[in-house]
Amino acid sequence: MIEIITIGDELISGSTADENARFIGEALTSLGLTVSKITTVGDAVEDIENALESIRGETRFVLITGGLGPTEDDRTARAAAKAFGRKLLLNQEAFNALEEKLEKFGRTVSMAGRKQAMLPERSRIVPNPVGTACGFLIEDGKRQFVFLPGVPEEVRAITESFLAGHLKTFMGSKQVILSRTLKVFGLWESAIQERLQGALPDRSTASLAYYPKYPEIRLKINGRGTDTAQVQKDISRFQEIIYEKIGEYIYSDKDELLEEVVGFLLKKNRATLAVAESCTGGLITHRLTNISGSSQFLERSFVVYSNRAKEELLNIPQDMLRDSGAVSEPVARFMAKAAGELSGTTYGLAVTGIAGPTGGSAEKPVGTVFIGISSASDTRVSQHLFHGSRERIKLMSSQVALNLLRKTILGKTKQ
């Protein structure tokens, strides 16, 4: 059994989300290991000590994060020394590692920094590939305690460089752990469950986990067993069945972002894109330009927030704006066509809508959004009604627009 202890006043006061507990839980689960308890306490020595002493009898491994920094309120090493009845000593290996890291920045170890190398005696060092404070490992009978810094980036790096491998060996796992992640958009969790009901084999080395993150669901097929070929086969069988039932909603089986998939498809087809955004206000373009190499497919975008901008940049006729309104089918159509034609791109993508919270009417309530996609051969517009806050409506509009573009590219270019 494995327990996690996370340390920090900022965690119990709710000022910071406990990213580490979540990340470690996910990492260990994907290794086929089970966390039985997570305990969170503040920075007080006695609270940390108490948490270290309240480990369950059957627990073999305890992972502790937080409180290893240079400042006065980092007290984990001290609490550990007390809990295990060991002296707090300068660990030469930890000190050398610290010195070496600081040297690169032309700095020397300060008194405060020196504190980071004061560890309980007989600790083993756990190298930190990204930060200055190294972690340490204490063996107490058959039980191991690994102490890591609290910075999420450092926990992630150490999990990869040390923890995952160490734990697999220590917990004596001979299991093969494999997984595949499908990204689903357009069906909520309950609808996916309903469609998959009874379809997946009960007796399998594979199992399915749902990770909803608005507005998408990550479906993770976890496979676990001693026979690699069998685990691979079971995962593939799961994937086949899931594709049979909800394949049209799956946009990636490689845990990619939707904008990555769209960018990949555009590049693969040597296609280019121009975007005309109104209610999404630049979000679609922001998402696409997060992808490295986006300059290969994104030519330009127009954020035509005012009617004047719509007229001047995209030549939308004044009477169309007046008669149909800026949020309308003809305007979305015109925007998509103009964006593509003016920019000389393969595709033009346009969104116009009412993100709210004000600006809605009985006829066109908040959340009404038109999405247009143009290519040399045709232009299609669809109408949508999204719900929630301004941010959610922007996000959902960008998501649906990117997904429609993905389907359009797939439809026009046999993959």
Next chain:
Amino acid sequence: MIEIITIGDELISGSTADENARFIGEALTSLGLTVSKITTVGDAVEDIENALESIRGETRFVLITGGLGPTEDDRTARAAAKAFGRKLLLNQEAFNALEEKLEKFGRTVSMAGRKQAMLPERSRIVPNPVGTACGFLIEDGKRQFVFLPGVPEEVRAITESFLAGHLKTFMGSKQVILSRTLKVFGLWESAIQERLQGALPDRSTASLAYYPKYPEIRLKINGRGTDTAQVQKDISRFQEIIYEKIGEYIYSDKDELLEEVVGFLLKKNRATLAVAESCTGGLITHRLTNISGSSQFLERSFVVYSNRAKEELLNIPQDMLRDSGAVSEPVARFMAKAAGELSGTTYGLAVTGIAGPTGGSAEKPVGTVFIGISSASDTRVSQHLFHGSRERIKLMSSQVALNLLRKTILGKTKQ
């Protein structure tokens, strides 16, 4: 002392973030109460029972969330009955509340639903204003245990409708709790600490907390005491001193977003804005359009990702692009001026740079960014070098650009 127990396999497996622990921690902290420990366990009865029995001696109040639903894997009531040695009985009050709620939807209580009203004997009901499962309260000696459902929206609603008031009375808190939040950009946490070193009074009802969230720091002045006037005075004194030391880096004392402040200043001065973005790829415009009412000040934006777009949309001379390069002082200047002039806006804001990870050179490494701001009277350009991932460089560029715009507006319009 107060403890929190959160229950759910999805929490220990890392598939869901523990929103409830964070939210409750924050709510109780703002009531002047301190959470001493948070324990998270899975759905197994013995684990829940174990957690309920491992409460510290000095703890007077325990809040438990999760596992009250209708399905088989909701086992909290059963575990509580075992832990307190009480029978699990149909609670008539809970059943009636459930029946009443379902009636509104024209439904009756199913067998599975009935389970939600099976509670440990002598439980008091805690009404749930939004969901079907009510919470319950168990008194055990001088200690109270309050059990709530795990759905975050329901926890929030019950905290407001019941928990906050109940806890203040139960814990006998007569304290006044006040706070003020300053938003700081341009100084890291360690630099702020250095500048404030020794400056803030030791004996005060106020204290200072740091909440870094890249690329900003939230500084929260918390005041706590029995005398409202004194607490207010102490908070104001803290604020004065902090402004004296680092005032030029504070952009809000109302916990606002930078884009909100910029939007507010533009609206207040009846000023308008056009943005020309290259490396930020729409992010500046996305941030500004997250603000409700942004159509009052944002006229349009040009995301001129290609050189062709820079030439066609902003009339940047080809030879300027060729001689100076797209990432250069003259191009940033031209972009800002053209954006403002073509759009007829008060200000033009432009960003051109290298977001990476590729595209850098010895002369212009990744992270090189030029920011231009134009108005009727002048155009200023500044050069920056930012570090980190593509996303971080985009975010930092947008932040510095918005902050420079804020300072420009403040400089041109005496506030």
